[in-house]
Amino acid sequence: MNVTTTTDVDKLTLTTTAELSASLERTWQLVSDPRKLERWWGPPEWPATFVRFDFETAGRAHYFMQGPDGEKIHGWWRFVSIAEPRELSIEDGFADEQGEPSGDLGVTTAHITFEPIEHGTRMTIVSGFESVEQLEEMAKMGMQEGMRLAVGQIQQILDES
Amino acid sequence: MFRALADATRRDIVTRVMNEGISVSRLATSYEMSFAAVQKHVAVLQSAGLVSKERNGREQIVRGNLSSIHRIQHLLSHFEEVWKQRALRMGDVLNDDD
Numbered sequence: 001m002n003v004t005t006t007t008d009v010d011k012l013t014l015t016t017t018a019e020l021s022a023s024l025e026r027t028w029q030l031v032s033d034p035r036k037l038e039r040w041w042g043p044p045e046w047p048a049t050f051v052r053f054d055f056e057t058a059g060r061a062h063y064f065m066q067g068p069d070g071e072k073i074h075g076w077w078r079f080v081s082i083a084e085p086r087e088l089s090i091e092d093g094f095a096d097e098q099g100e101p102s103g104d105l106g107v108t109t110a111h112i113t114f115e116p117i118e119h120g121t122r123m124t125i126v127s128g129f130e131s132v133e134q135l136e137e138m139a140k141m142g143m144q145e146g147m148r149l150a151v152g153q154i155q156q157i158l159d160e161s
Numbered sequence: 162m163f164r165a166l167a168d169a170t171r172r173d174i175v176t177r178v179m180n181e182g183i184s185v186s187r188l189a190t191s192y193e194m195s196f197a198a199v200q201k202h203v204a205v206l207q208s209a210g211l212v213s214k215e216r217n218g219r220e221q222i223v224r225g226n227l228s229s230i231h232r233i234q235h236l237l238s239h240f241e242e243v244w245k246q247r248a249l250r251m252g253d254v255l256n257d258d259d
Contacts, residue, residue, distance in 0.1 A: 012237075014241050
């Protein structure tokens with residue numbers, strides 16, 4: 001599968017484009033069916049579980065991602081607009097254990113569009129950030145996570161040897 | 162349409178002030194819009210940290226802030242990887258369910 005990404009420093013967005021070899025309807029299920037969604041939203045080390053999924057305009061979702069050491073990070077979504085099966089716009093942020101927005105690190109947006117092509121569906125995702133500060137903080141968090149994972153893997157290797 | 166155009170203008174401004182400082186009035190002559198409109202674009206870029214503005218006599222010189230542009234590009238690239246991996250997993254989910 002061919003995935004391309006471009007960034008726009010002016011608008012603080014990044015665009016991901018991929019051609020998927022499935023029909024528009026099946027591709028749409030990746031975002032409308034929470035059981036399918038949770039198979040790709042979180043990385044393998046931090047799988048996501050959606051515990052609330054009000055798939056309607058202005059509806060909310062609550063999910064958590066669980067790390068290798070059992071820690072849970074909660075998040076919320078708000079469905080800004082839904083135009084089945086071609087367009088979906090969401091807001092995403094950190095939540096408390098009840099799924100209420102915690103306000104930490106602000107809100108990011110994702111605008112997902114699907115369009116039929118000859119042998120499948122072209123997907124375009126525009127992901128947007130609020131500010132450079134937010135981008136900075138979120139990247140820092142991701143990098144710490146990466147570091148922790150690496151340390152965990154080293155520990156595992158040591159334990160096995 | 163207007164938004165896209167506005168963004169194209171801002172991108173153009175950033176590109177042009179990267180190598181040398183250019184006054185707002187000189188920038189304004191290059192676009193089919195008012196001085197005030199160009200000044201507004203410069204202000205947006207300035208608040209994003211992409212350009213800086215300094216006074217030189219009666220002129221305001223705009224300069225690109227290369228280090229912060231590189232910084233933002235670097236930060237965005239981190240999330241490029243996150244979304245790339247997500248897209249690949251989406252492909253896997255579709256293939257698995259065939």
